[in-house]
Amino acid sequence: EAQVTQNPRYLITVTGKKLTVTCSQNMNHEYMSWYRQDPGLGLRQIYYSMNVEVTDKGDVPEGYKVSRKEKRNFPLILESPSPNQTSLYFCASKGRWYQDTEAFFGQGTRLTVV
């Protein structure tokens, strides 16, 4: 089954404790992206990757890091999480960045930073 898998689904952590949210897709997609969803703000793009070893900032990259060492995985790293990073996070992928096609989303990771 074609899918985007995020782990964990839920995470509660403390301020400053480094964490990684993993994202994996099995569709051989070149393009992957991370979003956060906050009430009243919709989905905002954090980082995206057009291919292996190619990443770029979205609209809200501050406080986040990403890496794309292999095509299927695109982890989101919070080196020092803060309460304002409490949010619902979605990973997405699509075939190629320049294609006018839809993105496939993971089920989301609800992160709470206390």
Added chain:
Amino acid sequence: DQQVKQNSPSLSVQEGRISILNCDYTNSMFDYFLWYKKYPAEGPTFLISISSIKDKNEDGRFTVFLNKSAKHLSLHIVPSQPGDSAVYFCAASETEAAGKSTFGDGTTLTVKP
């Protein structure tokens, strides 16, 4: 500066009637638009899209209309069904902008039986 806006946070319609969800954008460089549907505890799923070279695209009960001069698009659902109750996101992108996508805030649609 929010480039994609869905001005109605919520919409309630009766089963069988038409649902119209609206989306406005400010960036004239956007040339591809999509609608996603999101159920609670799930990720968004693609619904329908439209390229700026068209003004209408249909897929079953779903039709998207694009008015480029007004920088406005709308999603029509006819007839509406209770299973359509979800949050609908409008998204826009520029083909030349190398991968960036901009989403609206979402509209929560409730279809009453």
